[in-house]
Amino acid sequence: MTVMELREVRQKAAEGPAETGGEPATDRIDHRMMRSDIRGSEVTSSPERPNTVAGLIEKHREIAGKIEHTRRVLNALVFDLEALEHAIRLFDPNAELGRAKPLPSEHAAFKGEMRRDVLAALRAAQGPLTSLDIARQVITRRKLPDDAKIVSMMRKRVGAALWKLRARGIVVEVAQVGDYKGWRLNPTQG
Incomplete structure (x- = not known):
């Protein structure tokens, strides 16, 4: 069962009682169906922790979003640096730009x-x-x-x-x- 199918089952279960017996639909979910085969290993979603997979997926998305944001910021900085280099070259084609200055470490101490x-x-x-x-x-x-x-x-x-x-x-x-x-x-x- 895919994550999307699992979400649909949970959403239907949360909507209310089943049509037939008046009991919540969550009681009728067969947790054996929640197993999925990932690269040959069987992973189960335990009934006592139904939000574990959803939480891990959410954390995965959050970290992936941070990585994407950081890449965009890095690309913007590289673009700005290249624009500055081109502007410098307009005024002085032979200018030596040298190496980038490293930022001082956080809470740096003076020598000794x-x-x-x-x-x-x-x-x-x-x-x-x-x-x-x-x-x-x-x-x-x-x-x-x-x-x-x-x-x-x-x-x-x-x-x-x-x-x-x-x-x-x-x-x-x-x-x-x-x-x-x-x-x-x-x-x-x-």
């Missing part, structure tokens, strides 16, 4: 700033800290929003700074229970 933040957090700590603990302190210090994406990004940046500091002998790893390593200042660095 992340290292200073990491060291400040470790100096203020009473014991070893994990990269997640340090990342949360950096987020608080910079007054950034505390959402999962930013926490993950900052934890990775803190981790990179810690690895560089470890290579220089400034910090050392400390074994801890859990998923993250503990870090502290190297006591021999004084």
Whole structure:
């Protein structure tokens, strides 16, 4: 049974009672008919989750729409860039346009700033800290929003700074229970 046929059956079932027994038409739907063969594998739509397939299809359409929109925006940007290049060539056929400037990363830090933040957090700590603990302190210090994406990004940046500091002998790893390593200042660095 195709998705369209399944929708028609559900729509008829939702319209009201059946003509014969007064019971809703949904009671008469044979759920074995909802099976469909997709590339040789049998997929069933379970009666207790009738909206699962419809929800997945809707999400598929939503993502496909976003991809289409992004492609249109990209095409418009490429068209604008080509128009600018042609206009530049009208005035100076030998102009060197160079490479595109990359956009700065989100919440970028100046050179050495992340290292200073990491060291400040470790100096203020009473014991070893994990990269997640340090990342949360950096987020608080910079007054950034505390959402999962930013926490993950900052934890990775803190981790990179810690690895560089470890290579220089400034910090050392400390074994801890859990998923993250503990870090502290190297006591021999004084």
